[in-house]
Amino acid sequence: MMRMMVVMGSLLLGAGAVMAQQEVAVQQDNLMRGQAKSLYTVILKMVKGETHYNQAAVDAAIKDLEESVPRIATVFATNPKQNVVNATYGSSQKIWQNKADFDSRVPPVVKAIANAKGKVKDVASLKVAYNNINDRCNDCHETYRVKLK
Ligand code: HEC
Numbered sequence: 001m002m003r004m005m006v007v008m009g010s011l012l013l014g015a016g017a018v019m020a021q022q023e024v025a026v027q028q029d030n031l032m033r034g035q036a037k038s039l040y041t042v043i044l045k046m047v048k049g050e051t052h053y054n055q056a057a058v059d060a061a062i063k064d065l066e067e068s069v070p071r072i073a074t075v076f077a078t079n080p081k082q083n084v085v086n087a088t089y090g091s092s093q094k095i096w097q098n099k100a101d102f103d104s105r106v107p108p109v110v111k112a113i114a115n116a117k118g119k120v121k122d123v124a125s126l127k128v129a130y131n132n133i134n135d136r137c138n139d140c141h142e143t144y145r146v147k148l149k
Helices: 002-047 055-075 099-104 106-116 123-144
Strands: 089-091 145-147
Touching (some): 002 089, 002 123, 055 106, 123 145
Antiparallel strands (some): 089 145
16 A cells, blocks of 8 residues: 555656646747747738838837847756647757857847847838847757757
8 A cells, every 4th residue: 555655656746747847848938939929920020011010019029029038048947858749849959968058049139139129110120130130049049949840
């Protein structure tokens, strides 16, 4: 009886650890999705002319990126050792082998956002800002993001 309780207890603990790791992966993915919403859903659609230029929406998206991007290094501090269920993209294990290099890909994005702030006035200047920011996002993705499907 005692042995069974110990076995059941450790099974529950194991399940708890797996769930916590999935939560970490989801948290990391949510951070990226939030940034994608600002850069792709708001900004890129205006650059492409799919939505009308809207200064307030541009300013809000840049502000959101300004707050969110510096959080990347901390949010990715823990290796979840698993991908989000059904995700299209996952994290390369290289992140946690070269965490300092991974973290060093963040400040250039922060700088590109700071450079854009207050300077975007129309579609033309938005396009310049979009390219500058997106290129820096991709500098990290090329090395540390894995396409799963
Ligand atoms: C320092 C590295 C790094 C930087 C900088 C970075 N990302 Fe990511 N991004 C990742 C990693 C790792 C993944 C894969 C794991 C995940 O989705 O959580 C990812 C995934 C994504 C995904 C796919 C999400 C999904 O599952 O569908 C999008 C979209 C994305 N990033 C957008 C952005 C945007 C936009 C920026 C710039 C504003 C950015 N990222 C900056 C590391 C980075």
